[in-house]
Amino acid sequence: MFASLIQPIRRTFDFRGRARRTEYWAFILWQLGFLAGGLNLVSLLPESQLRENLVLAVFGLYLLAFGLPTLALQMRRVHDHGASGGMLMVIFIPYLGVGWFFWLMMAAGTLGPNRYGEDPRAVGVDAALFD
Numbered sequence: 728m729f730a731s732l733i734q735p736i737r738r739t740f741d742f743r744g745r746a747r748r749t750e751y752w753a754f755i756l757w758q759l760g761f762l763a764g765g766l767n768l769v770s771l772l773p774e775s776q777l778r779e780n781l782v783l784a785v786f787g788l789y790l791l792a793f794g795l796p797t798l799a800l801q802m803r804r805v806h807d808h809g810a811s812g813g814m815l816m817v818i819f820i821p822y823l824g825v826g827w828f829f830w831l832m833m834a835a836g837t838l839g840p841n842r843y844g845e846d847p848r849a850v851g852v853d854a855a856l857f858d
Contacts, residue, residue: 731749731753734750735754735799735800736796738803739799743803743844744803745803745806745844745845746806748804748832748836750800752832755797762786765785765788766782766785769781769782805831806841806844807837807843807847808831808837809841836848
């Protein structure tokens with residue numbers, strides 16, 4: 728269960744290879760849990776400047792903790808489609824970019840090996856068994 732959190736963090740500086748959808752979305756769900764938990768704790772405080780500053784601190788800690796591991800994981804996810812990591816820049820296209828980005832994160836990658844590595848779904852499986 729914790730492997731879905733630990734593995735992307737271990738591979739923070741690894742922008743090579745491919746990543747499965749389950750690896751990506753499990754890590755995103757962990758992140759949302761941490762962010763929601765931190766914001767819920769802050770929301771228990773009475774409204775004040777301290778509370779506003781703590782909300783900013785929670786978001787800052789979130790970005791420090793998960794920013795680079797998420798970027799590396801997104802790049803490996805785009806590699807699973809056989810595309811360059813530069814494809815992540817599509818998110819900056821108004822209106823269409825966010826939809827295209829989510830499609831890249833949700834759609835199945837290319838079957839079999841591509842120029843970025845072996846198919847992560849087939850790792851550890853002997854393909855000859857299915858011929």
